[in-house]
Amino acid sequence: MIMKTKEIQEQRIAIIGAGPGGLTLARILQKHGVKTVVYEREKSPTSRQQGGTLDLHENSGQWALKEAGLFEKFQTLARYEGEDFRLVDKSGKVYLDEVTDKNNGKRPEIDRGILRELLLDSVDSTCIQWGHKLTHAVPLKNGIHELHFENGHVDTVHLVIAADGAFSRIRPLVTDSVPEYTGLSMVELNIKNVATSHPSIAELNGHGTFFAIADHKSIFAQLNGNGNIRVYLSFKVDHNWLDTCEIPFNEPDKAKQQLLQYFNDWDESLKDYIRFADEAILPRRIYMLPIGLKWIHKPGVTLIGDAAHLMSPFAGKGANLAMRDAAELALSIVKHENVDQAVQGYEKKMYVYSSQSAEESDSNLKLCFSDNAAVKWMDLMKQYNDTI
Ligand SMILES: Cc1cc2nc3c(=O)[nH]c(=O)nc-3n(C[C@H](O)[C@H](O)[C@H](O)COP(=O)(O)OP(=O)(O)OC[C@H]3O[C@@H](n4cnc5c(N)ncnc54)[C@H](O)[C@@H]3O)c2cc1C
Structure with a gap:
């Protein structure tokens, strides 16, 4: 494990949002001795039902959990049989009926609520400020930002990382693009x-x-x-x-x-x-968001997950990418002496892989809602299965 130098440990780093991206980032940074504060608008860990199930992919969600030191625990919680997949048309005619080999599954499922608990249990609970909804951030000088919250709280930080999802309040600091x-x-x-x-x-x-x-x-x-x-x-x-x-x-x-x-x-x-x-x-x-969205780098601020590259769920990649971004950014921060260079390195890499996924999501969405979609989806899945 790389422990950070005193200089970087003294930087105040704020993460906005305790979703899969924000929590994975906090966990990996903390594992390497970098302290963060996480601001989350929800009042408590149980104030909102977290939604359905996610399949975590090897090169993104699963890799991030390995970097977080949580993969073994994940394996005990994951549902490998959850990868089974059945495709039909409106008559109920079956086009695909895939049953996963339970010992060799590539994309096991986990309920979002369970994943969140896994991540929450792994971070220093005092770093999470529940009931803090960010309203806006004001850039000061030298990359320092002043964060303003609905409850009146104000914080001043050296780096703010937006993990606040589709309608990010931080995104306008770096781009005019909107979903x-x-x-x-x-x-x-x-x-x-x-x-x-x-x-x-x-x-x-x-x-x-x-x-x-x-x-x-x-x-x-x-x-x-x-x-x-x-x-x-x-x-x-x-x-x-x-x-x-x-x-x-x-x-x-x-x-x-x-x-x-x-x-x-x-x-x-x-x-x-x-x-x-x-x-x-x-x-x-x-x-x-527009496919391939990039922004001119601004010191002291960056985006991960849906805040950076919101896409439709038709490639099942959003949460996986949020976790990959978190791991890429955290590892870049702990490897560089200079935080700004670390952030730029992350952004450069993230633009490449996230735009590929955004293309895929968009093309899958179009295919799903075109004529004879069941046949087309079956062909796509067969091609995909041949490549893994
Ligand atoms: C129907 C549907 C199905 C999906 N299925 C899949 C799938 O199978 N696989 C997959 O990988 N992805 C899937 N996704 C996408 C996935 O849900 C997102 O990509 C993922 O949750 C993004 O993670 P994130 O951490 O970036 O943001 P989020 O999960 O949106 O988390 C953002 C967090 O920030 C908090 N927040 C927001 N605004 C503020 C604020 N102003 N101040 C403080 N806190 C704030 C929120 O309360 C939340 O906790 C699906 C999406 C949808 C809509």
Whole structure:
């Protein structure tokens, strides 16, 4: 382990956001003796449900966990069977039915909440300032920034790292680029305890991901570690559709009836993903930053994760890249004597790999919502499987 020189240890480094990117960064820096403060807008670690499941890839998410010294623990928490994948069209015709070799899985799944706990347990808990929503940052001189929070707190730091996701409050310091709507809106549903409550859908779904695509729509469903299935209905629609479609998303029973009408001519077994949903229904628009976004380097500030390269989820890479960025930046900081050179080295490398992933996400999204998408997705997956 490289321990930092006194000079760098004396720099005040702030990370905005305790998502997968921010926490991985804090952990790896702390492991190398570099102190940070992490500001997170959520009130506590349990104030928000963290969402569904993620598959962590070897060269990004898994590599970052190795650098964080958390890979062995991750392996005990990961679900290797969660890699199973079934692809169908709207009639229920099966195009792919992949069952993973449990001893040789490449992309095991982990629930976001479990991953967050793993990372939170590994960092010095006093470094995280919960309930601190950054409103803006003011550049002073020599790369020093003054950070302002909604609760009135102000901090002055030598380096601020934006890990605050899609609508970063730090990003405007380095670029005018803003996230653009991808043309896709999603409706998120949750079916509880499928094994006992709905065995038919548990069997249809299998242990991993179930993907039904046709007619510029899709049903994407994933079994989570807690026995629930999280379902994402996707629609290729105008930006304002979620406001104008008149689906009462806050009245789940009525909303489900209306959502079913959009899948009227889909197989009955597929419609059960909507019928059996419990709990809240969450509509969301999918945004992306311009592919290959770069900025002119500014001393004392940088971006990681969605703040740097927000992309659609159709390559399953966002969280993986956030963790890779975190590891790349942390290792660059601990290897360089000069923090500014370290940040520039990270930015140069990150632009290359993140733009490749952004291209892939965009091309996958277009393919998914084109004609005969099930056949095209099957061909893409076969090509992909041949290359790993
Ligand atoms: C439907 C869907 C499915 C996805 N599936 C996958 C997948 O399978 N695999 C994958 O790799 N990626 C997936 N992604 C992408 C993934 O969720 C993101 O890329 C990833 O979470 C980005 O991590 P991050 O740490 O950069 O930001 P985030 O996870 O967004 O974390 C940002 C953190 O910053 C905090 N924050 C925000 N603003 C402020 C502020 N002003 N002040 C203080 N704190 C703030 C937030 O509360 C949050 O804790 C998916 C995304 C979506 C929408």
